[in-house]
Amino acid sequence: MTWSHVDNPWPTGGLSYGADYNPEQWDRDVWKEDVRLMTQAGVNLVSLGIFSWGLIEVADGEYNWEWMDEIVGLLASNGIAIDLATPTAAPPGWLLAAHPDIRPVDHDMQPHWPGARLGWCPSSPVFRTYALRMVRAVADRYGHREHVVMWHVSNELGGGNGRCYCDTSAAAFRDWLRHKYGSLDVLNKAWGTAFWGHTYRDFAHILPPRGNDAKNPSLVLDFDRFSSDELLAHYLAERDVLKSVTPDLPVTTNFMAGAEPDVVDYPRWARHMDIVANDHYTRSPDPLPEQDVAFSGDRMRAMTTQRRPWMLMEHSTSAVSWQPRNRAKAPGEMIRNSLSHVGHGSDGILFFQWRASLAGAEQFHSAMVPHAGEDTDLYRDVCKLGEYLRRLAPVMGSRTPQGRVGILFDDEAGWAMAKGVKPNNHLAYGRIVRDWHHAFWRLNESIEVLSPWSDFTGYEVLVVPGLFLTDDDTAARVSAFAEAGGTVVVGFLSGIVDEHDQVRPGGYPGAFRELLGAWCEEFRPLQEGETFTLDNGWSGTEWTELVRVRDAEVIARYSGGDLSGHPAITSRALGTGGRAVYVSAGLDSDALLEIARSLIRPTDLSDMPKGVEVLVRRNDEEAFTFFVNHANNEAIITARGWEMLTDELVNGELHIPAGGVRVVRSGTLT
């Protein structure tokens, strides 16, 4: 398998800076103002045309290119590069009216009514035909314009059409299953359909998981996989058209990868992207948005090959509009978030969107130019960030050195954990993984978010949190890592089911029981508000297990309750110096930090002033060390090198303002 993004040139000369740009919402006099403000802010790349299908193809086969020609020309003449979108996120009204069957249908068989986004069934051949005709038309007209530097396929694929339950999708699902399983006997066995008498005698009897009842979880998981594959097939079809016209322009689509469940399987999609790109939005009630930024950045970097740069395609300058209470960013937070993304490997900082809309569903979403205009703190910070990114240009192309800690993450495991009834239905996969990420992030470890198929070589610690679904190969490779001298930490609810979502019998976690030298007789999930305490003083909530030890040391035992005296954390030493630790309980964050501390030797970075995050990027000659101060007071550290944002020599004390960032070039710390 080759990866598309290995040797692709970056589309902009410096770090990319810009936004989605939707000039169709504005009069032409605003366009001129836009270009002036973009230039002033240092914008060098905009994503254009994402929702423009119906404004170009105004009726079936009838095109109006005039306004698009004009804006493309205006941007080009001002030196602003274009990330040109295929406008397939927004099928025109005439198409939906002529072919209502292209609308996606939800699990209750209700059609998606026009008026929002992505109103199309990924399996619809009618939609595919119209969409590809439009893609080719756009590519033919603009693909060879000099300032068109990359392709932006559709938009947030799966956001609105992630699962379609219509009859067309059902037929496509059956084809997918026929191809995967070959025969019904194999499928019936893989899904365990004998339960509740669901054995299939004809592929035609298989339906998507329609309705609201608890379905066979293996069916649901395969429907998730199928749905991801159908959307990927759509992406590839658009990509192929684009490549046929402009073989050398990079093609991508914007992911939505964070701690929420992925709507499609981004790690398995990533290899097909010429540039890996992400949209990331923090959550208003999240007490740790900065760690959410770090987690998503670590995820994205892991989706490139060998930690190459990726592109932050969308985030927000301030509040979004789709949360219950949309928190505005605090002073400095937008710049801090942006430079954190760069520190985590992004060579571009783009926003949704350039200018705040006056109308439409997202009229209260922040933008680079707010409703209040240019005389605002927000726009001034936008300009300041533009200047910072200009100063950081030498960072381009540098990579993050391989860290010591890898965390295993897999969308299939997350989907398997999320669907169907579970022992504790209040546990979320992304949350479990982020909790472990948090522990090592507090130690300023550079954390690699690995996939089951990743190369585990070179890590000291491999964390396996909540990897509910674990196939045999992954289980074997994790064990081999420990046998080769590494430290494996298995969290609860890892290794429970196989690739068909069937429980591995014989004691949980079936995939890692032998490795751990310990096993669980029974899950003992806690009720809301229930807590536990261990004999070393640690505490936690949500999850406990009845664990038995075969060949391992007990690190901590329960103190009080039904499990009093039983093991909660165990560690097995392997002859090679390797270790296999089992953390079977839902520990709180301080306990996880203590565990993390116990697993790796401290570095200079582990003892930064509280709230200072350190991120390193490197090329063959230099290192760039990002110091991000999330605290409300100035931090003073020791560093040597050239501070790039203030353009000053550092030789000893470096003062990082409260909420501020400093980037030291070739500093002594690395």
Next chain:
Amino acid sequence: MTWSHVDNPWPTGGLSYGADYNPEQWDRDVWKEDVRLMTQAGVNLVSLGIFSWGLIEVADGEYNWEWMDEIVGLLASNGIAIDLATPTAAPPGWLLAAHPDIRPVDHDMQPHWPGARLGWCPSSPVFRTYALRMVRAVADRYGHREHVVMWHVSNELGGGNGRCYCDTSAAAFRDWLRHKYGSLDVLNKAWGTAFWGHTYRDFAHILPPRGNDAKNPSLVLDFDRFSSDELLAHYLAERDVLKSVTPDLPVTTNFMAGAEPDVVDYPRWARHMDIVANDHYTRSPDPLPEQDVAFSGDRMRAMTTQRRPWMLMEHSTSAVSWQPRNRAKAPGEMIRNSLSHVGHGSDGILFFQWRASLAGAEQFHSAMVPHAGEDTDLYRDVCKLGEYLRRLAPVMGSRTPQGRVGILFDDEAGWAMAKGVKPNNHLAYGRIVRDWHHAFWRLNESIEVLSPWSDFTGYEVLVVPGLFLTDDDTAARVSAFAEAGGTVVVGFLSGIVDEHDQVRPGGYPGAFRELLGAWCEEFRPLQEGETFTLDNGWSGTEWTELVRVRDAEVIARYSGGDLSGHPAITSRALGTGGRAVYVSAGLDSDALLEIARSLIRPTDLSDMPKGVEVLVRRNDEEAFTFFVNHANNEAIITARGWEMLTDELVNGELHIPAGGVRVVRSGTLT
């Protein structure tokens, strides 16, 4: 525009007293008992026939008038006047079975299944035809009976059929849009359809806001307006039939106007009513039901011309049946509420309903005659209230003098705020307005709830709370009020969007920025439980803004938090003595009271004993002052005149019992 209710004679000789009367639920021996009890209680008006369609028109075109003839005769012979209903609230089973397409359809395209109320699409021509035939039949048969004194069109129009999304409604919506906008170009621009690529090329592609996604807010607002207009058209069609038969009988329908969002635009409907009538029910968990009564009363009075009397068509003697936990009224509360309504301008007190039903969906709704019968505190209070209303007969026709404080209220602003995603989706328009009403109500101000088109002349203070949608004309008239020497108080989220629901750019609030001499760069809504404090000690929740001052005095600044030191409340002095105050934060009620106190000079009424509400009505000769004691202890005040409920002279001290009411005729206080 003429107002229907200007010179209409009141339908009863004294203050109206009575209820919905549904004799069809009872045997004839109960009817005789009813008339005896009505007479004993002083009932002089009942609303008859509201749900009787199917009991009269027993099959298509086949009528059974016998029972109705009998009850009309029985009431007439006992001197009880009839507010005769057109029975169109309840289409008969045979009609629904023959024409299932008349059922309304919800936003998920589910039809309304028979068994509740108002099961008809307001745009259905089939329903309209059947309904008007029935209206004419009723009018022909009973319109000229002496005791039939007014018409009650249908019932709570919009309660159950406020929005219909069916194909018939969709076609009517398109016609409404064609008429409003003339062309698609105008519509596309007004709605900002370029956002998310929704530009329309054919009116036929426009649909009601079906489904659950976030739709274009301008479309949703127009659908709200259209829906209100369709129901009004139905009202007017029934009214025209009634007027053709009985030109002199007053026609009305019962509104449901309070602090909850109006289902139709009552202030815009009011001019078409011969008598403005309201149904008002307090909410069980409301800690201030008495202020809710005041707010609804102030709203109703504002919908008449020059504060003429209105009619309370329904409220409850005690508990309702449709709330999660239906609180019974406390001893005295029913009489206190009723006399409050009179004090706020109602010349009638009617209830739903006369006798508590034994069966049906509202079998546990209170009534004038409870399930337990006449030997009950409740029925005794009903009789006592009848006696009080008899003694208060001289109040009839008197009006409330114009107050000093006007509050601007508009359903379109409320709808615009409620629909679509907003910066803080936990804010409710009615709540925001009621909070300001509460502040002045605590000072015993007579508050006028004004509409954007109201005459602002004569007020000292004009409060503009949460008037999210503000058109240019309203903005100009508010400014003119301040320029003429008045005090304008603009609350947060006022003047944000124009009449098309498009944001006014250039700094919030766009409609009032110049007037205020201050503007907002960015909204900063708070998370649940988050609070703020100002440098003068005031505090609040839910909402803050980053405000900048151009030409205004800062009254209070934030103390602590990201906004520390930034203005929260500003005041701009105009050369004329006028003032424009901006309250940009979600202050708590004590702070709002302090602001209210600072805006108007105190009167004798501002310092009543705690809990005593004072309401004044006046005619050319006399004043009637209502003292409503909401407190749990007796209040003693100074007054002179004749106390009408106890029929005693007052000359100095007036004792108002805990929870009681006193009404002084020609008292010295006014």
Next chain:
Amino acid sequence: MTWSHVDNPWPTGGLSYGADYNPEQWDRDVWKEDVRLMTQAGVNLVSLGIFSWGLIEVADGEYNWEWMDEIVGLLASNGIAIDLATPTAAPPGWLLAAHPDIRPVDHDMQPHWPGARLGWCPSSPVFRTYALRMVRAVADRYGHREHVVMWHVSNELGGGNGRCYCDTSAAAFRDWLRHKYGSLDVLNKAWGTAFWGHTYRDFAHILPPRGNDAKNPSLVLDFDRFSSDELLAHYLAERDVLKSVTPDLPVTTNFMAGAEPDVVDYPRWARHMDIVANDHYTRSPDPLPEQDVAFSGDRMRAMTTQRRPWMLMEHSTSAVSWQPRNRAKAPGEMIRNSLSHVGHGSDGILFFQWRASLAGAEQFHSAMVPHAGEDTDLYRDVCKLGEYLRRLAPVMGSRTPQGRVGILFDDEAGWAMAKGVKPNNHLAYGRIVRDWHHAFWRLNESIEVLSPWSDFTGYEVLVVPGLFLTDDDTAARVSAFAEAGGTVVVGFLSGIVDEHDQVRPGGYPGAFRELLGAWCEEFRPLQEGETFTLDNGWSGTEWTELVRVRDAEVIARYSGGDLSGHPAITSRALGTGGRAVYVSAGLDSDALLEIARSLIRPTDLSDMPKGVEVLVRRNDEEAFTFFVNHANNEAIITARGWEMLTDELVNGELHIPAGGVRVVRSGTLT
């Protein structure tokens, strides 16, 4: 009316012990292991074939008996008896595909999508035909096999198809109504359809209560009754086929009777069961699961004739899978629950299921053999319980002596209270009844859960809690009980409506007003968190009433609040020594305990050590006294006899371990 289960022989020689057995989920080598482990654990009965329809009838009329023949033979040759299921709970995929109309349809007219359970409309003639053909095929093939000892009809009838709103069901509902009421005039009067104008002129216009609006409660109640009758008709149809083949084999189906609302009317079904069987699962957040076990056991015993034994057909060894957070049972809890069920009259302890499934919707449901296998605390406890049940064999066939306290319970009352809008919609019938059961259970009373038609002879106290619907006959029989010298305790919301769900006017509770010598003018439900206090110090929540006394003593009055000084609890002495107590308020559990104590004279059992439950079974020669210690510490009591679990003589002190059980044969306590 004869009862089916009067003289039926018990299907196993000793107490039955076993589980649902689903060998179709496993390979044949597991079958052999299963039989070995069953034998080791003492299993003597398994329910076989519940979900096997599609695995036997592999296409329409085409049968594959081979695997079933083999497992039946294997069990038989190992001496394990079979409770053979008719497999109609799980219609095969080919049947659903060929006849999609057999799917049940929900109240929003959405069909039940395949993939869960009981996907069939109870009124479908097509389903009935296919189902009965299958039943006959199974009966013909296996009915005369020696080890097939009873029939298990379908599974948890109503779980998934309890209410079907499809057109076929609608037609059947109309037939049911025609039969019940004869004419529309009678129906219109019974339902009070005049309310909201719903008078029916044609049976064809009557629909099931489709949609979400508040419907006529009388209609909804009749639809509940109809739905129960339709499922019973299905049961009887299967039973008749089975009896035609094997007239002597007992037939049953598994109920789901507890404190949750019954999906069908089990007490009215019970007489048609040859053995009355129940599935009982405790709820994870329930702080008193042991009382839930007691309540369900008392309910089941009441459904047999003269307290004959019943059969616990399903419960769980530990956690279930369908609750939000599935609590595992604490050490000892499974054995304690099981022996409690025996103490309450069950002669069988069966589980869902034998071996934990690896796949399917319930893959995390506990079983007798857990995922972790036989080397587990859970399986060891399963074996220990097998041994205990073997030692308890002499208990078989013994009955519980009639207790002193009866509690009146009726599904129709519960349905009437649950449906439609109510004064306080947060009150649940089962909860209200369980609260009273709890009070007497704490006193170790043997409580009889009586039906309205039960013989009340011999009881000292008859509790009538929340019997919302009470027909005239029941009201008369309750009064007669008091007149004959018994003590009646009427709780709030009893006797409110008649058999048509119409309010009994004249003062609540209409059915018991005369008996109580007290009546309620008005309900005064409390808001969330609101409490009340009585003048004797008792307190409570949720419910109060304005009560007036005609001829009764006031036991306690309200202290404070609007009702201060008004009666809350009254007692009327009848000349015969009888008494009628009215508890009109929502008292907390300590107050209910005090009332219970005041109503019956103490026995030795009332003062057991805290947490020790005492249950007695008896035959003509002997008594068996079960001491169940729910406390966390050892209890010491005085007893004499033979302890059956430890096989030791007891003569004086009996030590019951914390969480343990002891059973004394012919002990002195009884």
